[in-house]
Amino acid sequence: MFLGAINKEVKGFTSLILYIGFLCIGSGCFPSHSEEDQFIFHDTLSISEITSFRKGDILIQTNLNWMNGSSMSQGGVSFGHAAIVLENHENKDIKQLLQTTPIFESVARRLPPEYQNRIVYAQNLSSNPLKRSQAFSEEGSRFRLRPDLSEKQMSDLIEYILRQENGTHSWRTGKIYERDSLRVLNKTYCSLLIWQAYMDVLGLDIDANHGFVVYPNDILNHQMFDGELDGTSKRIRF
Secondary structure, X not given: OHHHHHHHHHHHHHHHHHHHHHHXXXXXXXXXXXXXXXXXXXXXXXXXXXXXXXXXXXXXXXXXXXXXXOOOOOOOOOOOEEEEEOOOEEOOOHHHHHHHOEEEEEOOOOOOHHHOEEEEEOOEOOOOOOOOEOOOOOOOOEEEEOOOOOHHHHHHHHHHHHOOOOOEEOOOOOOOOOOOOOOOOOEEOHHHHHHHHHHHHHOOOOOOOOOOOOOHHHHHOOHHHOOEXXXXXXXXXX
């Protein structure tokens, strides 16, 4: 009798989960497979060794593909992450390269508001949460994007990014299409910060599928990062 009651509850719970799943699919909780521009893959990219970052490189940790409106890539981790490199650095050891390269990021972890938009090293496994940075520790689901921009364009982008240091992180904010190169963002999130910088400074929309939310995958998949620059692929999986 006791086992029968458990089986009944399990079946009821399973039915509830299936029902919620059908509701989600019907209401658009998951991206539609008929929207081809959401499904762009870089599964064919092998993992490459990199020995350098340049100022303005974009680092991407891919997000999970089931997020509503996201374009797709391999090996996503949660919401993913995006950050921009602030200085040129070289090192044959990838861990040391990450640990000595300063980046700017907007981070959602439980930090005081004044530390959510911040300069940190691309990898820092410190026990101090104000310094800790580990979003790009996952080999194979991280990418380096190298934009083809002039030195002036790059400097203007970095200047814009650094101006956002006093802002806070929030997913409850959206794109602004009206350009303002002097804008100060009160709230943003990692990939939106980079998207907004490109829009405000350069007038470029670097969201591959032009959705309401710009995910790390959407920047990764933008055609701006197709091809090569100075004999090196603009989009490298490492």
